[in-house]
Every structure is written in C-alpha cells, then in structure tokens.
Amino acid sequence: xxxxxxxxxxxxxxxxxxxxxxxxxxxxxxxxxxxxxxxxxxxxxxxxxxxxxxxxxxxxxxxxxxxxxxxxxxxxxxxxxxxxxxxxxxxxxxxxxxxxxxxxxxxxxxxxxxxxxxxxxxxxxxxxxxxxxxxxxxxxxxxxxxxxxxxxxxxxxxxxxxxxxxxxxxxxxxxxxxxxxxxxxxxxxxxxxxxxxxxxxxxxxxxxxxxxxxxxxxxxxxxxxxxxxxxxxxxxxxxxxxxxxxxxxxxxxxxxxxxxxxxxxxxxxxxxxxxxxxxxxxxxxxxxxxxxxxxxxxxxxxxxxxxxxxxxxxxxxxxxxxxxxxxxxxxxxxxxxxxxxxxxxxxxxxxxxxxxxxxxxxxxxxxxxxxxxxxxxxxxxxxxx
Amino acid sequence: xxxxxxxxxxxxxxxxxxxxxxxxxxxxxxxxxxxxxxxxxxxxxxxxxxxxxxxxxxxxxxxxxxxxxxxxxxxxxxxxxxxxxxxxxxxxxxxxxxxxxxxxxxxxxxxxxxxxxxxxxxxxxxxxxxxxxxxxxxxxxxxxxxxxxxxxxxxxxxxxxxxxxxxxxxxxxxxxxxxxxxxxxxxxxxxxxxxxxxxxxxxxxxxxxxxxxxxxxxxxxxxxxxxxxxxxxxxxxxxxxxxxxxxxxxxxxxxxxxxxxxxxxxxxxxxxxxxxxxxxxxxxxxxxxxxxxxxxxxxxxxxxxxxxxxxxxxxxxxxxxxxxxxxxxxxxxxxxxxxxxxxxxxxxxxxxxxxxxxxxxxxxxxxxxxxxxxxxxxxxxxxxxxxxxxxxxxxxxxxxxxxxxxxxxxxxxxxxxxxxxxxxxxxxxxxxxxxxxxxxxxxx
Numbered sequence: 001x002x003x004x005x006x007x008x009x010x011x012x013x014x015x016x017x018x019x020x021x022x023x024x025x026x027x028x029x030x031x032x033x034x035x036x037x038x039x040x041x042x043x044x045x046x047x048x049x050x051x052x053x054x055x056x057x058x059x060x061x062x063x064x065x066x067x068x069x070x071x072x073x074x075x076x077x078x079x080x081x082x083x084x085x086x087x088x089x090x091x092x093x094x095x096x097x098x099x100x101x102x103x104x105x106x107x108x109x110x111x112x113x114x115x116x117x118x119x120x121x122x123x124x125x126x127x128x129x130x131x132x133x134x135x136x137x138x139x140x141x142x143x144x145x146x147x148x149x150x151x152x153x154x155x156x157x158x159x160x161x162x163x164x165x166x167x168x169x170x171x172x173x174x175x176x177x178x179x180x181x182x183x184x185x186x187x188x189x190x191x192x193x194x195x196x197x198x199x200x201x202x203x204x205x206x207x208x209x210x211x212x213x214x215x216x217x218x219x220x221x222x223x224x225x226x227x228x229x230x231x232x233x234x235x236x237x238x239x240x241x242x243x244x245x246x247x248x249x250x251x252x253x254x255x256x257x258x259x260x261x262x263x264x265x266x267x268x269x270x271x272x273x274x275x276x277x278x279x280x281x282x283x284x285x286x287x288x289x290x291x292x293x294x295x296x297x298x299x300x301x302x303x304x305x306x307x308x309x310x311x312x313x314x315x316x317x318x319x320x321x322x323x324x325x326x327x328x329x330x331x332x333x334x335x336x337x338x339x340x341x342x343x344x345x346x347x348x349x350x351x352x353x354x355x356x357x358x359x360x361x362x363x364x365x366x367x368x369x370x371x372x373x374x375x376x377x378x379x380x381x382x383x384x385x
Numbered sequence: 386x387x388x389x390x391x392x393x394x395x396x397x398x399x400x401x402x403x404x405x406x407x408x409x410x411x412x413x414x415x416x417x418x419x420x421x422x423x424x425x426x427x428x429x430x431x432x433x434x435x436x437x438x439x440x441x442x443x444x445x446x447x448x449x450x451x452x453x454x455x456x457x458x459x460x461x462x463x464x465x466x467x468x469x470x471x472x473x474x475x476x477x478x479x480x481x482x483x484x485x486x487x488x489x490x491x492x493x494x495x496x497x498x499x500x501x502x503x504x505x506x507x508x509x510x511x512x513x514x515x516x517x518x519x520x521x522x523x524x525x526x527x528x529x530x531x532x533x534x535x536x537x538x539x540x541x542x543x544x545x546x547x548x549x550x551x552x553x554x555x556x557x558x559x560x561x562x563x564x565x566x567x568x569x570x571x572x573x574x575x576x577x578x579x580x581x582x583x584x585x586x587x588x589x590x591x592x593x594x595x596x597x598x599x600x601x602x603x604x605x606x607x608x609x610x611x612x613x614x615x616x617x618x619x620x621x622x623x624x625x626x627x628x629x630x631x632x633x634x635x636x637x638x639x640x641x642x643x644x645x646x647x648x649x650x651x652x653x654x655x656x657x658x659x660x661x662x663x664x665x666x667x668x669x670x671x672x673x674x675x676x677x678x679x680x681x682x683x684x685x686x687x688x689x690x691x692x693x694x695x696x697x698x699x700x701x702x703x704x705x706x707x708x709x710x711x712x713x714x715x716x717x718x719x720x721x722x723x724x725x726x727x728x729x730x731x732x733x734x735x736x737x738x739x740x741x742x743x744x745x746x747x748x749x750x751x752x753x754x755x756x757x758x759x760x761x762x763x764x765x766x767x768x769x770x771x772x773x774x775x776x777x778x779x780x781x782x783x784x785x786x787x788x789x790x791x792x793x794x795x796x797x798x799x800x801x802x803x804x805x806x807x808x809x810x811x812x813x814x815x816x817x818x819x820x821x822x823x824x825x826x827x828x829x
Contacts, residue, residue: 007496007591014595021594022623022659054593061656147500148467149460177468203649210507213468 008044008052016040019054021061028073029284030060033091047084049141051077056085059144059204072096072285075205077145079138079272079280093277093284097342098383106278106288109345110258112251118354121244125361126295127333130240131253131350133290134233134281136272137264142282143232144205148213151230155214158229161263162218169256171220173229176212192217194231207232207282224249225256233281233290235260244295246357250350278342288342293350295357296322300332301367302360307377311363314380315356316340336360343384352381462486465500467507474519475730476506479537493530497523497591502531505651518542518731521651523591525584525718525726539723539730543788544827546734553724553734556791557700559693565800567690571807572741573779576686577699577796579736580679580727582718583710588728589653589678597660600680607709608664608673615702617666619675622658638663640677653678653728670695671702679727679736692741692803696796724788734788739799742768745806746778747813753821757809760824761802762786782806786827798825 011019020039023031034057042053060073074092076082082089090102121129136142137157140150159173174183187193196211197203219226228236237260239253264270272280278288302308303319312319320335321327329335336357338349363373466485469477480503488499506519520538522528528535536548546553567575582588583603586596605619620629633639642657643649664673674682683706685699707717718726724734748754758765766781767773782803784795809819 007593010495011593011595014593018595018598019593021656058655062654147460147465149464152464153460208508209504209650210467 008046008050008054011054012044016043019043021057023061025064026060026073027065027067028060028063028071029092029095030057030073030088031065032095034088038087042085042087045084047078047080049078049080049145051081051084051141051145053085053088055145056081056088058206059201062204063201071201072283074284075144075282076142076280076284078141079136081142082277082280089284093287093342096285097288098340100343100385102276104343104385105275106342107345107348108273108278108289109347110254111347112247112254114347115247115250115350115354117358118247118250118350119245121246121295121354121357122361123243125298125364126244126357127298128240128242128296129244129246129249130238130295131246131249131291131293132236132238133253133257133292133346134279134286135235135237135257135260135290136280136282137234137269138272139269140234142234143207143230144282148210151210151214154234155216155229157264157267157269158227158235159216159218161260161267162227164263165220165256165259168222168252169220169225169259171218171225173216173218175214175216177215187217190219190223192219192223192226194228197232202232205282225252227260232283233286246293246295246350246354250293254346286341288340289344289346289349290341291346291349292337292341293353294320294335294337295353296333297336297357297361298331298333299336299360299364302364302373303329303332303334305363305367305373307373311360311377312336314378315359316352316381316383317356340384348384462489465489467503469507471510472506472519473511473513474506474509474517475538475541476503476519476534477511478541480534484533488531488533491530493524493526495524495526495587495591497527497530497587499531499534501591501652502527503534505647508650509647517647518729520730521590521728522588522726522730524587525582527588528723528726535730539733539788542731543734544786546789548722551789552721553788554791554794555719555724555735556793557704558793559697559700561793562693562696562797562800564804565691565693565696565796567692567741567743567803568807569690571745571810572690572743572803574686574688574742575690575692575695576684576741577692577696577737577739578682578684579699579703579738579792580682580725580732581703581706581736582680582726582728584716584718586680588680589676590651590728594656594659597656597676601660601662601675603710603713603715604673604675604681604706605662605664606713607706610709611666611702611705614668614698615666615671615705617664617671619662619664621662623661625662633663636665636669638665638669638672640674643678648678651728671698673706678729679732690741692739692796692800696739700792732787734786735790735792735795736787737792737795738783738787739796740766740781740783741799741803742779743782743803743806744777744779745810748806748810748819749778749780751809751813751819753819756821757806757819758782758802760822761805762798762825762827763802763806789827 016036016039020036023034039053046052055077056074059075063071065071072092094100137154140146140154162171162173165171174187184193197208202208215230217228224239224241226238237257239249239256241249261271279290281287281290316339317336318339321329322333322335338352340349359376359378363376366373462485463482466482469480492498501523503520505521509517511517518538539548540546583600586592586600608617608619611617620633630639643654648654661676664675665671670685670687672684683703685695685702687695710716725736727733727736762785763782764785768776768779768781784799786795805822812819
C-alpha cells in the first residue's frame with residue numbers, strides 16, 4: 001500500500017512470535033527461506049517509499065502454493081526492496097535461479113547482431129515467434145505499492161515515449177478505461193488485450209488496485225510490437241510475428257527497447273537496472289533479462305517421446321500450452337521458451353531457443369520418418385555462470 | 386536463541402514508549418474514543434521499570450514514529466484522487482475532491498489511511514441496481530478521523546441517520562418482546578445475528594497477524610466460560626480435522642475464505658486461515674464466527690418459529706460474553722452515536738439482522754409483495770443469504786434497518802411484520818384480498 005507505512009510502526013508493538021506468519025503448510029520460495037530470526041531482523045525496516053517485509057511476503061502468506069509447482073511467494077514494491085530486504089530476497093533469488101549468488105554479476109546484451117541464425121526455422125513447424133520482457137521506470141514504486149498518482153505518471157511518461165516512435169514502430173495507445181467497444185473487440189481478436197488479473201498470486205500482492213486506472217495497451221501499426229502499461233510491471237514489451245523468423249523478431253525487440261530507453265533517459269527516468277540483478281522487475285522470477293523468448297511449434301511426435309522432458313531440460317528450455325503459463329497444449333502445438341532469466345544475456349537466451357528449437361524440429365522430422373533420435377539427444381547445456 | 390531473546394527485550398522496551406505515544410494520540414484524535422482498556426494500562430505499568438537505557442532509544446523511535454505518521458506525499462491530492470465516474474456506491478457518491486484533499490493526509494493512531502478505507506469502493510464500481518457501501522473502517526478511530534466521509538455515507542446508507550446530532554439506543558432486554566412464536570406451517574426457522582468488535586484491536590481490514598491472534602485468544606477465552614445451555618466448543622480453521630469440518634458443513638456452520646471482491650479488496654482475507662474459527666454451543670443454537678468479516682459474528686438460531694426464544698438466547702449469550710471479557714479487562718467497541726462499531730458502516734448501530742425462513746407461495750407472487758415488505762421495513766433474500774435467489778416459495782425475510790433503533794425495536798418490527806405477511810398468506814388462501822400496510826416510521 002502506498003504512502004509510507006505508519007501501520008508498520010504500530011505493528012512493532014507485538015512480538016516477533018506473535019507476528020510471524022504460520023508457514024507450516026506452505027510450499028513457495030519465500031516460505032522455505034524465511035525464518036523467525038530473519039523476520040525479526042527485517043520487520044522494522046522500510047524502503048524509502050515505505051515498503052516493508054510484511055508487504056513483500058503477503059502474497060506468499062496468502063497463497064500456500066501447490067506441492068508440484070513452486071511459486072516465488074514474494075514481490076518487490078520498489079527498486080530499493082531488493083537491497084533493503086536482501087537477506088530474504090537473495091536466497092529466494094538463488095533458489096529460483098539455479099544458485100545465483102549474491103555476488104554474481106549479470107550480463108546484459110541487447111545487440112541483435114550477436115544472434116547467430118534464427119532466420120531459418122521451418123515455418124511448417126514453427127507457427128509463430130515471440131520475445132517479451134519487462135521494464136521498470138526508475139524513480140517510481142512498482143505495481144504492488146504504487147499510488148494512483150504514481151501509476152498515472154508512469155502511464156503519462158510511457159505514452160509520451162511510445163508516441164514519439166516512428167518508422168516500423170509508429171503506433172497508438174489504447175487506455176483500458178476509455179477504449180471503445182470496437183477497439184476492444186479488435187484487440188481481443190489480435191490476442192493483445194490483457195484483463196484485470198484474477199490470479200490470487202497477483203491479487204494478494206495488490207497489483208489489481210484501482211483497475212483499470214492508468215492501464216493500457218500500445219501497439220505499432222503492423223501489430224508486431226506491443227507494450228502493456230501498468231499490468232504486472234510498469235511495462236511489458238513484446239515483439240512477435242507469425243512464422244519462424246526469430247532473428248527478425250529479436251532485432252525489432254532490441255531496436256524498439258533501445259529507442260524507448262533513450263527517450264526515458266532524456267526525461268531522467270531510465271530503466272531500473274543494476275549489474276548484479278540486471279533489469280529490476282516486480283517478481284524476483286523476472287530479474288536479469290526478464291526475457292521469455294519462445295515459439296509456438298508443432299511437435300506431436302517428439303512431445304510424446306519418452307525423452308521429451310529430458311531433452312527440454314538439457315536444452316534449458318521449458319514447455320507451456322499455447323494459452324501461456326498454466327495452460328495445456330492443443331493439437332501437439334507447444335509454446336517452447338527459455339527457462340533461464342538471470343546470469344545469461346538476452347542474446348544467450350534467445351540463442352538457446354533458436355538452437356534448441358532447430359534441433360527439436362529436426363528430431364520431429366526424423367520421428368516422422370520412423371527413425372530413431374537417440375544419436376541426436378544433446379548433452380546437458382551448462383547453466384548460466 | 387540468544388540473539389532472538391535480545392531482539393525480544395528490545396521490542397518490549399519500545400512497546401512501553403510507543404504504547405504511551407499511541408495512548409496520547411488516541412486521546413487527541415478522538416473525543417468519542419474511550420480510554421485504553423485497563424488490561425493494556427496494566428501491561429504498560431508493569432514494564433515501566435525497564436530503565437533509562439530506553440530513553441535514548443525512545444528519542445530515536447519517537448522521531449521515527451513521527452516521520453511515519455505523515456503520509457509520504459509526492460503528488461498533490463488532485464493527482465491521487467480516484468476516478469469514480471463509472472462508480473455507483475455510497476463512497477463514490479460522497480467523496481468529492483475537496484473531501485479527499487482534506488482527509489488524504491490523515492492517519493488513525495494505528496496508521497490507517499483514507500486510501501485504505503476507500504480501496505474496496507475504488508476497486509468495485511458497483512452495479513446500477515445494487516448500491517454497495519464502498520468503504521470500510523480499519524479501526525475504531527477511523528469513524529472519527531474520517532468522519533467527513535463516513536458521516537455522509539452513514540447518512541445515506543441508514544436513511545438519514547445523522548451521527549453528529551442523533552443518538553443510537555441499545556436495548557438487549559428480551560423480556561420486552563411481545564409475541565414472537567410463529568406458525569410452523571409457514572416459518573421454517575428463526576435466526577438473529579450481529580457482530581461485536583474488541584476495543585483496542587484493529588479491525589479485519591487492517592489488523593496485523595498478532596492482533597488477529599489476540600482477538601481469537603480473547604474471544605475463545607471468554608466463550609470457554611459459558612455454561613449451561615450455552616456451553617460449547619471452539620473449532621480453529623487451521624487445526625480442524627476432516628470429520629469436524631464435514632460436521633460443520635452439514636450443520637451449515639462452516640464459513641469459507643471470502644471470495645467476494647468487496648471483501649478481498651479490503652484486505653479481509655489476508656493470512657487466511659490464521660486465527661479464524663467457529664465456536665458453537667453443544668445444542669447448536671448459539672454460534673460465534675471468529676475473525677471472518679468482523680472480530681466476531683454472533684448468531685442465535687433454531688428450526689421452527691420461536692423467534693422470542695431465539696432472541697432471548699441471543700441477548701443472554703451476548704451479555705454473558707460481554708461480562709466475561711470485561712472480567713479480563715476488555716470491552717466491545719461502542720459509542721452513543723454509532724452504537725456497536727463494526728467493519729462495514731452498513732452494520733453500525735445494532736449490527737442486527739433478525740430473520741426467518743418463511744414459505745409464502747401466494748403472497749410472493751402477488752405484485753404488491755415488494756411494497757408490503759418495504760412499508761414493513763423488511764427485506765427479502767434467497768435462502769442462501771445475501772445475493773442468493775429464493776428456492777421454491779421460501780424466503781429469508783429480515784429487518785432492513787440497523788442504526789437508529791434498538792435491538793428490541795428491530796426484532797419487534799420483524800415479529801410484527803412476519804405476522805402480517807402470514808396473515809396476508811392466510812387471507813389469500815381463503816380467497817380474500819390483502820392490504821398494503823401503512824409505512825412504519827424509521828427512527829422511533
């Protein structure tokens with residue numbers, strides 16, 4: 001909640017024992033890491049905007065999690081959260097990101113020319129290609145904690161920046177609260193429109209407050225570059241197109257992001273970034289590159305192969321259904337994307353997808369011909385760092 | 386272990402000084418608020434001996450507390466004012482930019498702010514046909530600190546009741562009830578419910594885990610002292626076993642984690658199911674919900690039409706519980722203008738809903754039914770409670786009003802009203818015509 005936290009001072013009247021949450025039935029990263037000692041140490045701290053440790057963990061307390069799916073269970077309210085509450089967040093980040101240490105440095109590389117290949121994925125199998133990331137605007141609190149005034153300021157600045165883009169990036173902003181019915185229908189048909197969050201993971205963190213105030217969607221005329229404003233992060237940036245030309249998608253992604261960043265910097269509000277955590281986003285799972293580069297690819301035979309999961313693991317890729325996270329695949333078509341976010345650069349992660357998907361398509365073709373793929377099973381790719 | 390104990394003692398020292406600061410703030414902030422309950426004063430005095438080491442600490446903490454007491458403001462009130470143009474709730478109808486600007490920098494002694502109070506109304510624009518309240522209180526002092534908006538909302542919701550110059554009568558003397566034993570051919574069950582808040586602890590939208598746990602301790606401690614036909618048992622939501630859970634479901638006693646966005650947006654489901662539970666007497670006629678939408682919800686009910694007995698048990702149970710908490714130095718939140726203080730302004734005054742499940746096959750189809758109910762100051766709901774539809778011809782009929790009339794008056798209204806409805810039904814059975822009664826006055 002915004003505007004400082006007078007309530008936290010009042011809370012300190014009660015003992016650690018009385019205030020410590022009951023996490024005995026919980027299965028999320030926060031619950032695995034948070035001890036009473038840690039809570040005692042952090043409970044009287046606040047970030048400059050007034051975010052407290054109870055604010056960080058509320059979503060994890062309210063969502064005990066699932067035995068099979070490990071959620072993060074905590075969020076940042078502003079850039080400084082990652083510093084003020086590092087005793088809690090560093091171990092959470094380490095658990096979530098394969099052992100990333102508090103002293104590790106993250107590489108940022110948005111030079112699309114460093115990507116090798118990616119323009120020759122077989123469009124008979126690869127139906128569409130997409131790269132997304134998030135960006136936070138320095139100097140503003142994040143979606144769990146920002147006030148209406150702050151959120152509106154982020155919107156205003158973002159729209160100004162986006163409307164100044166030209167060429168292939170020339171586009172238009174559609175604010176959620178004043179969209180016409182016709183515009184809404186079109187955005188739904190294009191699969192661009194985002195809804196008020198319903199996931200209790202997000203609601204428990206206060207991210208849907210004041211909906212739909214200062215939320216909106218911007219996209220270019222070609223409908224290949226799209227920005228969500230004030231959904232789960234300040235900005236979610238998406239580059240996408242039909243077919244398998246990931247190279248082109250990534251180029252547009254990098255160029256667009258850099259153009260936008262230049263404009264924000266001119267207003268003295270660059271993106272939140274540091275050399276340890278990379279780009280700072282609301283959820284610790286999206287630190288580093290915040291990048292998910294993926295394709296919708298037809299793999300009906302490979303996906304039923306006994307070694308499918310192992311192949312994905314070795315390639316450091318993950319599968320999702322075509323509706324996105326937590327959906328099932330339809331007709332043998334999968335969403336395949338990078339599993340890592342931090343410790344490797346944007347180029348590294350997209351390279352992973354490009355190389356991995358190319359290999360899997362070849363495997364699919366082999367299986368179609370009734371041949372074995374055992375000789376093609378890749379070695380385990382090294383984790384980042 | 387050692388370092389934890391050290392932290393603990395530091396926290397205790399700061400407890401004294403912060404509590405004293407709190408104490409003075411309560412006095413300054415509210416002319417209605419009662420003095421802190423004796424239990425907490427005892428707590429303070431016993432720790433005063435902690436010594437002069439805490440003085441320096443106090444000076445530091447005092448500044449820290451004062452700094453926090455001013456809301457962090459980067460944007461002017463006009464930039465923060467919510468967009469309420471598409472909203473239809475009582476808060477949206479009365480929260481002008483001027484009122485917002487006046488109140489947005491204030492906090493209650495516990496740190497509750499206007500933005501927190503109105504969040505549920507901002508997030509739930511409402512429905513053209515149903516006007517919700519759109520704001521909640523985080524503590525007793527909210528009603529005072531944010532009186533400029535609460536009073537307008539209360540006035541609209543409670544049909545013109547003006548907290549500034551009207552007094553609310555409290556009367557739990559069930560011997561004053563006349564009649565109240567309905568024909569079981571029509572009345573299937575009778576029920577009276579209300580809520581009570583424990584003074585000195587924040588309300589469900591704002592309470593910390595420790596406060597919520599303290600509410601639970603105080604209440605179940607008192608309930609354990611009930612005897613005779615009121616003796617019973619507590620079932621904690623976190624500890625209940627499957628059998629107990631199934632039994633409570635079968636008895637229609639179990640409450641669930643709130644799903645209504647009206648409640649979740651106000652923060653009432655935080656930390657679920659920590660410190661939530663259900664207490665009921667062995668005969669299953671007196672039931673208390675702990676830490677659901679209010680600190681406590683108290684329910685007296687039984688099958689059949691003996692509303693008089695239901696209300697007798699209700700009053701007796703409430704008065705016993707009050708006596709038991711007072712023995713330990715606690716009391717209920719109450720004042721002479723707003724009556725019993727509860728989370729939602731709609732439940733101020735008596736917080737009382739007295740009702741029956743009644744079958745009215747003919748009357749319910751008569752087009753005059755809504756007007757008859759209205760004039761009798763009654764409302765109908767489906768048999769699943771608020772926002773449900775009626776099943777068959779059975780309705781939940783209860784009092785519309787909560788504030789400005791006493792418990793005895795409201796229950797009498799329900800009794801007289803239900804009697805009238807049953808008379809109408811009987812007339813229609815005999816092929817006779819019915820009359821719409823004259824409207825009864827609201828504030829007696």
